[in-house]
Amino acid sequence: MSIPSAGAASAVAKPQPARPKGRRRDRARLFQEMGMLAPAVILMTVFLIAPFILSFWTAMTNQPLVPRPTPVRFVGLANFIRIFNDPLFWTALWNVTRFTLWIIPVQCGLAFLTALLLHQKIPFRNLFRGLFFLPAITSMVVVCVIWATLFQYPTGPFNQILGFLSFGTIQPIDWLGDPNWAMVSIVLLSAWQAYGFQMIIYLAGLQGISEELYDAARIDGANALQRFWHVTMPGLRPTHVFVLVITTIQAFKLYTQVAILTQGGPKNSTETVVHYMVRIGYEEQKLGYASAVSVILFLIVLVIALLQRFLLRRYDV
Amino acid sequence: MSDTALASRPLTPAAKVPALRRRRFNAYRAVQAACMLIIALVIVSPLFLLAVASLKDDRFQILADMGTFRAFWVSNPTLNNFAEVAHFSGELAFGRYLLNSLIILFCTVVGGLVVNSMAGFVLAWGSLRGRAVVLAIVIALYVIPQESIIMPLVIMVSRAGITDGFAVQIVPWIASPLYTFLFYQFFAQLPKDLFEAAEMDGASVFRVYRSIFLPLSLPALATVSILMGIEAWNQYLWPILVTQTDYARPISVAIATFFGQDSIFWDRAMAASVLMMLPILAFYLAFQRWFVSSFVGSAIKG
Numbered sequence A: 001m002s003i004p005s006a007g008a009a010s011a012v013a014k015p016q017p018a019r020p021k022g023r024r025r026d027r028a029r030l031f032q033e034m035g036m037l038a039p040a041v042i043l044m045t046v047f048l049i050a051p052f053i054l055s056f057w058t059a060m061t062n063q064p065l066v067p068r069p070t071p072v073r074f075v076g077l078a079n080f081i082r083i084f085n086d087p088l089f090w091t092a093l094w095n096v097t098r099f100t101l102w103i104i105p106v107q108c109g110l111a112f113l114t115a116l117l118l119h120q121k122i123p124f125r126n127l128f129r130g131l132f133f134l135p136a137i138t139s140m141v142v143v144c145v146i147w148a149t150l151f152q153y154p155t156g157p158f159n160q161i162l163g164f165l166s167f168g169t170i171q172p173i174d175w176l177g178d179p180n181w182a183m184v185s186i187v188l189l190s191a192w193q194a195y196g197f198q199m200i201i202y203l204a205g206l207q208g209i210s211e212e213l214y215d216a217a218r219i220d221g222a223n224a225l226q227r228f229w230h231v232t233m234p235g236l237r238p239t240h241v242f243v244l245v246i247t248t249i250q251a252f253k254l255y256t257q258v259a260i261l262t263q264g265g266p267k268n269s270t271e272t273v274v275h276y277m278v279r280i281g282y283e284e285q286k287l288g289y290a291s292a293v294s295v296i297l298f299l300i301v302l303v304i305a306l307l308q309r310f311l312l313r314r315y316d317v
Numbered sequence B: 001m002s003d004t005a006l007a008s009r010p011l012t013p014a015a016k017v018p019a020l021r022r023r024r025f026n027a028y029r030a031v032q033a034a035c036m037l038i039i040a041l042v043i044v045s046p047l048f049l050l051a052v053a054s055l056k057d058d059r060f061q062i063l064a065d066m067g068t069f070r071a072f073w074v075s076n077p078t079l080n081n082f083a084e085v086a087h088f089s090g091e092l093a094f095g096r097y098l099l100n101s102l103i104i105l106f107c108t109v110v111g112g113l114v115v116n117s118m119a120g121f122v123l124a125w126g127s128l129r130g131r132a133v134v135l136a137i138v139i140a141l142y143v144i145p146q147e148s149i150i151m152p153l154v155i156m157v158s159r160a161g162i163t164d165g166f167a168v169q170i171v172p173w174i175a176s177p178l179y180t181f182l183f184y185q186f187f188a189q190l191p192k193d194l195f196e197a198a199e200m201d202g203a204s205v206f207r208v209y210r211s212i213f214l215p216l217s218l219p220a221l222a223t224v225s226i227l228m229g230i231e232a233w234n235q236y237l238w239p240i241l242v243t244q245t246d247y248a249r250p251i252s253v254a255i256a257t258f259f260g261q262d263s264i265f266w267d268r269a270m271a272a273s274v275l276m277m278l279p280i281l282a283f284y285l286a287f288q289r290w291f292v293s294s295f296v297g298s299a300i301k302g
Helices: A006-012 A024-058 A078-084 A087-119 A125-137 A140-150 A157-165 A182-207 A211-219 A224-235 A237-252 A256-261 A273-283 A287-315 B002-007 B018-054 B059-066 B080-085 B094-125 B131-141 B146-160 B167-173 B177-188 B192-200 B205-216 B218-234 B237-242 B251-259 B266-286 B288-298
Strands: none
Touching: A024 A287, A024 B094, A024 B131, A024 B146, A024 B167, A024 B177, A024 B205, A078 A287, A087 A125, A087 A182, A087 A237, A087 A273, A087 B018, A125 A182, A125 B018, A125 B266, A125 B288, A140 A157, A140 A182, A140 A256, A140 B018, A140 B059, A140 B251, A140 B266, A182 A237, A182 A256, A182 B288, A211 A224, A224 A237, A237 A287, A256 A273, A256 B251, A273 A287, A273 B146, A273 B237, A287 B146, B018 B059, B018 B266, B059 B266, B080 B266, B094 B131, B094 B167, B094 B177, B094 B205, B094 B218, B094 B251, B094 B266, B131 B177, B146 B167, B146 B237, B167 B237, B177 B218, B177 B288, B192 B205, B205 B218, B218 B266, B218 B288, B237 B251, B251 B266, B266 B288
């Protein structure tokens, strides 16, 4: 409150932080506030907190998808033990790890490169930014339809380009059908679809670096490369951490592309944790078992998120 | 001071000869522009191929053309493919699926705006005891991925008997920790005087929210609409788990199902994909600036 009106104001409406006792209007106000908060609280409780808590419980039962006459049994950690003894689970975990290790350089690299280009003063910058962002608003299902044609064996565009560039020495690759290449294909199309988001984050990061720092570096005689290395990169450190974590979490939740294009194949080379979970829960109808997988998935995401907190606190602030 | 510093460094040609600097700058710019063009071509060409292919009539020709430069060109464009898939009933009811998706999107976004903004407002300006606790819980909930609650959620909705409809695809995703937090963040940074002045005039909390804060929160409303809209539009895992018939089947699931058949009708798949792309593209072209800023907005919290 500013000084002139202070006397009059405090007589009518007392400042909020102090909470004087017993006022009728306060009661009505509290009810109204509760009413405004209630829809969100109720919906989040029912559709987020409840299933979350339920997942820990179901994970320890033999809950089926369709109710059976026999009662649901408590099986303790049996589901987790079964998961850890299932080679397919480890394959899935290894596959998403592999996917993560691939997608980080490809997707973040592409995002960083395009952000650096867009950050320059260049004609039609907004047009380019608009074009670069187009894949990010394209639905993954649509992306799969397009890229399935690009990956066609043996005469799809990618194979033609490879053959052309290598003067026919490289044999056509069965992108989605070869266990060695299927995950690479998934990486390529995923990176194309999702890099726009990271690009925007990088652009915001670049805009956050003060122009004075560049001027100072220029006066000290730093060339473009040195300026990039000693001004841009340190300035982007929190952005890098954020982008890395977001990409990693996204990567561990890999599902749609795989479900549509490869169904985890060939030879389980693209089986992922979420696809494994859905397969068990929905196709094999073992929801208890699938819930155990979802608990593990949550723990993985939690660890990555905590790591981000830790790293950001170290580098930022 | 800085002049002497520059003069003492003859190794920097840019500082010594302005003309040379300008010429080098232009060459640099040309390389830059070329890079931009090439990258833009590579990035956009898959979408362009999709658009072109959807206008071709012969489904065998589409695949044959894909590996050649004819993929970029259609000699006799036709809208037949769209006419074939855009029915409202029958096997190729993509018109209906598109409408379903739009209904789901609309209801989710409108519901989400109301519910999350009210909650965000109370968390920012309310006087309820325990606001801070609720806020902390909301932030903590953000870490739970949709994928890890989806299995128990399937049990819940199937026990409640509300599978296969619109409600089951809309209601669970209306309230969201992220969007509540975004609204909270936005409202909290508005000046305190706004709230106090309105209170002094005897306006109720809801009135203050409805007629003072909400009209000021266009940026937050736009951000949340866009993020929620994209999310709702792209939902795939949840609808395949809860929709069995084509009554409320969204277009994402319909395309994936169609695509999963043994012999793919590429012309129809392409046309259906373009149909799915069009609404969001129209929004994007109309509100491009908002799209970009909303993605930045979603990333603010660490």
